[in-house]
Amino acid sequence: MTHVQPERLPLVLEWNQKVISIPSSASIIIDRIGSTPPDIYGNGRDSRVTPCEVTSQTRERFETAMICVQRDAPVQHHMRFRLGSEIAEVRESQLALPxxxxxxxxxxxxxxxxxxxxxxxxxxxxxxxxxxxxxxxxxxxxxxxxxxxxxxxxxxxxxxxxxIAIPSDIIYFIIDGDPAWTNKYSNDAKSALPPKGWIRRLFAR
Incomplete structure (x- = not known):
């Protein structure tokens, strides 16, 4: 079981409302950049992260962003999450390593x-x-x-x-999907994902 901090609950509930995907044009850029694999001990295997620069729908610019593909809710309190549905543009980050x-x-x-x-x-x-x-x-x-x-x-x-100096302001833009996927981060994910009604079912008990 995972403890969800009260201040994180609104984001989790918003995440639960619908499948979150990104445009196919953004997924092409993400594929070109390439994800950072889990380590040899399995750390990071529950998500697929790709470093990039993101511009949001409200024109906010995030130079150190991670596209984070995972099945689980954004509950980890030590990570700064936003929903992938906020993404307007994706490009390579000047601070991302090769x-x-x-x-x-x-x-x-x-x-x-x-x-x-x-x-x-x-x-x-x-x-x-x-x-x-x-x-x-x-x-x-x-x-x-x-x-x-x-x-x-x-x-x-x-x-x-x-x-190495690592930025402290990394934002994880969460996308629904199987972290093992290599080429599909877009709307194709919808057919492969179960409904997100587990939170509503949980609270209804």
């Missing part, structure tokens, strides 16, 4: 409790370390798109590299 770098971060093995390092290198030779699944980079003076994976071991570094 797909190959994000995939490498998901394959990192744990060295010790909660520490799964992956080394990356910037064009000037500076090395940084990511810890576990990483999608965004906000280190001043560097472009995330320039990051390249380094095959060297973290323990082999003569000088410990700085940690």
């Amino acid at each position: 797909r190959v770098v994000r995939e490498a971060s998901s394959r990192a093995e744990e060295m010790r409790m909660g520490f799964s390092p992956t080394l990356i290198e910037m064009p000037d030779g500076k090395r940084l370390v990511m810890n576990g699944m990483t999608s965004f980079m906000a280190n001043k003076g560097y472009a995330a798109s320039d990051a390249r994976v380094v095959s060297d071991s973290f323990l082999g570094e003569s000088q410990l590299p700085d940690f």
Whole structure:
């Protein structure tokens, strides 16, 4: 069972009203960007997240957004959720790491409790370390798109590299769907999803 904080309940109830999808034009961009896979220990397997920039229907701009495809309600209190139905436009984010770098971060093995390092290198030779699944980079003076994976071991570094700076304002735009899907994030999801009436049935008991 999951405790839903009172301030999160309005969003969950709104999520429950209908299937949430995005336009096929946005799904094409999402496919091109590519999702960040779950790590090798299964963390993140309940959702499919793709880093991008989102412009909302009210013209708000979110440079560090995640398209989050999942079956479950947006109940996790540590994540900042919005509904995917708010999305007007999707484009690549200047702060998103290249797909190959994000995939490498998901394959990192744990060295010790909660520490799964992956080394990356910037064009000037500076090395940084990511810890576990990483999608965004906000280190001043560097472009995330320039990051390249380094095959060297973290323990082999003569000088410990700085940690990558991760934005703290990531917004997860939740979309209904099976997180295992690779190409379908749009209205096609409707036929594969059960009705969302479970909340109404729960409260009716």
